[in-house]
Amino acid sequence: MPEVQKYSLKEELEKKDAELTNDPSLYGMSALTYPHYINSMRSVMFCSHLKQYLVPLHPDFPLVFTNSENIVGQYSDGYKQVKNECEVIHKVVKFEDILEHPNIYKLFLFDRKKKKYDVVERGEVENLTENFGYQYQNDVIDSLEEGDTIPAGTTLYRSTSYDEDMNYRFGTNVMTMYTLDPYTSEDAAVVSRSFAERFKTIETEVFQIKLNDNDYLLNLRGKDGEYKPLPDIGEFADGILACIRTQFNSQLLYDFSADNLRRPFSSDRKIYTPGEVEVIDFTIYSNADEIVDTPFNAQINKYLKSQNIYWQDIYDTCRWIVEESGYDYSKEIKYLYKRSNEMLDPNKRWKEGDSAFSNVSIEITTRKVRSLSKGQKITGRYGNKSVISQIREDEDMPYTEDGTRVDLLLNLFAIINRTTSFVIYELAINSICRKVRQRMATLKTLKQKENLLFDIIHDFNEEQYAKMKPMYNMMNDKEKVELIEDTIENGILIHQSPIRETKAIFYRIMDILDKYDWLTPDVVYVNQNGRKIKTMSRHWVGELLIMKLKQSDQRGFSARSTGAVDTKGLPVRSYKSRQHMEKHSDTAVRFGEFETLNFSIGVPSNDIALFHALYRTSPKARADFVKNIFNINKDSFKVDKFYISRVAELFDVMLKSLGCEIDFVDTDTRIEGYNNTTIKPHTLKDGGTMLCTDYEFFLHERREEIKKEVLMENLLLTTEQLEKEVERRLRDTKFLTGPVYDDDGDMIVE
16 A cells, blocks of 8 residues: 655745745846846846847956856856866867968867767857857867867856856946936937947858859959959958859850959849958858869869868768767767768758759858947846947046046936836945045055955945955965955955845945945036036946947848839838848838827828828839939929828728728718717716716707806806806807708708
């Protein structure tokens, strides 16, 4: 007989409560912010921003941290760490025979504890969706050679989010001030030139060039008799990456003359780049039986032959591991074994979608370093996103009395409007710590400096003090001096828990300001017309952790052509921009339902309808729009009073097939009688409710209006006199109630 198990739900809940109390995992992604100091919608918005932020090339660890940053970094895919001691058995370098400094290779490792083979790929960047990515730091993996032993726990490579101690960073600390500067209105922000150039991220993009049997790449980069259609690895392209010309025998001599092969024609297929990009890798897929070694194909053949050497080495290594080594191997090696076999198989037919192409497809991986620009969206850790409205020169930015330059200006009303209070707490904490560091620098002895440092840490967080002070006491004098000097130079880190606090941060800041009388808001200056001008009010100036989001002015820009219409006469959507065959997307930003409603607040409906006609819905309106643009002899546009909407025409046809028709009624000019049969509630002007018909309510309002008119003329009336006068005026006043008929049913015309 089975044993009866006793189960207590209460005990299990109490056990889980004890385990999870003060555990940051309860907050999930919100543990990187302070949910109890911001409203719930902004907390949700911040979690969305964590999926949209770009990894800076030079990030900072937040000066005010939650202690969940490294937990997030621990479970990220942005680094590779070996768990056990491994030996490097082979290194296969891509394009090693043709490049002086190749940057892509694979390391085959043997895990001595598990007796298992694995492979690690070294790359420059990680290519993510939507042309975004991040840079790798490869100093450790680049130092390894065949036969080297890798100690357990070694991090082979890591993204720029990690520092040398594997602290996870996702933003940059920026000296910030809240102000009413006109350029900070609404969601706008002003940044300094230095910060804009310092806050760099990368974009990665893979360009695909497909060459049919009669397609040839133009000689855009060849010099001294060299035919060079593409930039080599490590070189840059700006504007046009490649240009493809199709061979037509009737104009062969003209199109393929030496001079014309250097000059793109309007009919050529151009592959555009978004500004200056660096080529970091080639991958070539060939379905041709043989690529003839001509000047047109010399550069392609050079990379293809070197690529085949690379894959042959990988194939030989994987085959030996799988078939001869006698040890276990990872699924990555199994995949590489299959992949290398396909890359070397002359009978393999590569496909794009469901169909195989006829000749060659070239994938070129590029990297672009991008700084901040106008229109770029940035955000803090509280859903407090902003859009850069202006990049000012450093000398035009505000600065404090000690010379500290403000690099970011945000709108003062944003905190109240968004209810994100911890923004000002973070700024205040860092402003206080900045002043503490400045005072530490003026103190003479190490003891004085350390006392001030640990006093302020204790004032902000007793637990942080209890952990740091014993560790500091165990240091020797040299280590103590180095820590103090590093603190003065780089900042004081303050831990603020996102879950619990023994005392609210507001009251802690108030106590600190009462304790240290030299902690006051900054006196701020601006330079105008060659003069140093002191601002009227003081400001708290301090660092905020700022993240850079994917959204920018580049991604929202498009250029609409008035041509390219479909069979319905409406503009069609083009995908050439995705294939890099156009400089800009010609699919204009959608002006849809919500945009129309928003514009209806302050724009007349006729103007909105005209905009839609010129923009999309009317073929004749679009044609008139283009004519007016190119008519240089007229100072103003001339448009018709009415345009026929093609969208409305199509809608009418669809309704007609259903046996329906739309009838538009102008209620402003239509005469209708008041309903005097259906009783419903009507709201009175004094806030009450009257249950009656529409006609009865109309008479009630009319009587009230007449009463006011009578009383304005004569206040000395009895109630009976007032009622008689109202009835008389109501009877004698001329207002339309509907046609009047006689006893025979004929309408009486007066």
